Amino acid sequence: xxxxxxxxxxxxxxxxxxMTLQCAQDMNHEYMSWYRQDPGMGLRLIHYSVGAGxxxxxxxxxGYNVSRSTTEDFPLRLLSAAPSQTSVYxxxxxxxxxxxxxxxxGPGTRLTVL
Amino acid sequence: xxxxxxxxxxxxxxxxxxxxxxNHSTISGNEYVYWYRQIHSQGPQYIIHGLKNNETxxxxxxxxxxxxxxxxxxLPHATLRDTAVYYCIVNDRASGTYKYIFGTGTRLKVxx
Numbered sequence: 017x018x019x020x021x022x023x024x025x026x027x028x029x030x031x032x033x034x035m036t037l038q039c040a041q042d043m044n045h046e047y048m049s050w051y052r053q054d055p056g057m058g059l060r061l062i063h064y065s066v067g068a069g070x071x072x073x074x075x076x077x078x079g080y081n082v083s084r085s086t087t088e089d090f091p092l093r094l095l096s097a098a099p100s101q102t103s104v105y106x107x108x109x110x111x112x113x114x115x116x117x118x119x120x121x122g123p124g125t126r127l128t129v130l
Numbered sequence: 131x132x133x134x135x136x137x138x139x140x141x142x143x144x145x146x147x148x149x150x151x152x153n154h155s156t157i158s159g160n161e162y163v164y165w166y167r168q169i170h171s172q173g174p175q176y177i178i179h180g181l182k183n184n185e186t187x188x189x190x191x192x193x194x195x196x197x198x199x200x201x202x203x204x205l206p207h208a209t210l211r212d213t214a215v216y217y218c219i220v221n222d223r224a225s226g227t228y229k230y231i232f233g234t235g236t237r238l239k240v241x242x
Contacts, residue, residue, distance in 0.1 A: 121173030
């Protein structure tokens, strides 16, 4: 059981470039989310998904797109990178049924936009 | 804005109990209190959660006041590996556990 995996671990982009941050989970979780964490701050929700084909916006969605074609994968796309998007990005997943409903977080992707 | 207020930092001697407070005075009846921690820059890790009763697991204890406006996370015998940022989050499980609102947390430093 790999849990939540994220690739790449590190990425440097130039302003205006696009890229996709990958997130995958092997726990058959319905819920998946993307957060960003700026230095010295807590995590802020970007987008989330409650199941394949269903996504919605979080607190800070501007500049990011998501899609959820499978239960396992939830990629985050930066359409035109800006320096303000320099941050650490965390993907998380959780089970929707009864129980602990804890979120499992990936190791993060550290993105620098020059 | 985060629904919780936590002190920015605390120190604790190794082997002693670490008591981390959290204020959530606007908590509603169906909101749970969750605690997570983040070691270095890793992804946050779940610790414990509760609704109104005190809870204990292998990692920690959670004490929630009777009016539910505040809670305390207790690490009974802190070790150096417990040095981390601890986040207290309130969340309505009916609206989904995928929409956490994080504050800035408490940076706990365990001293040798």
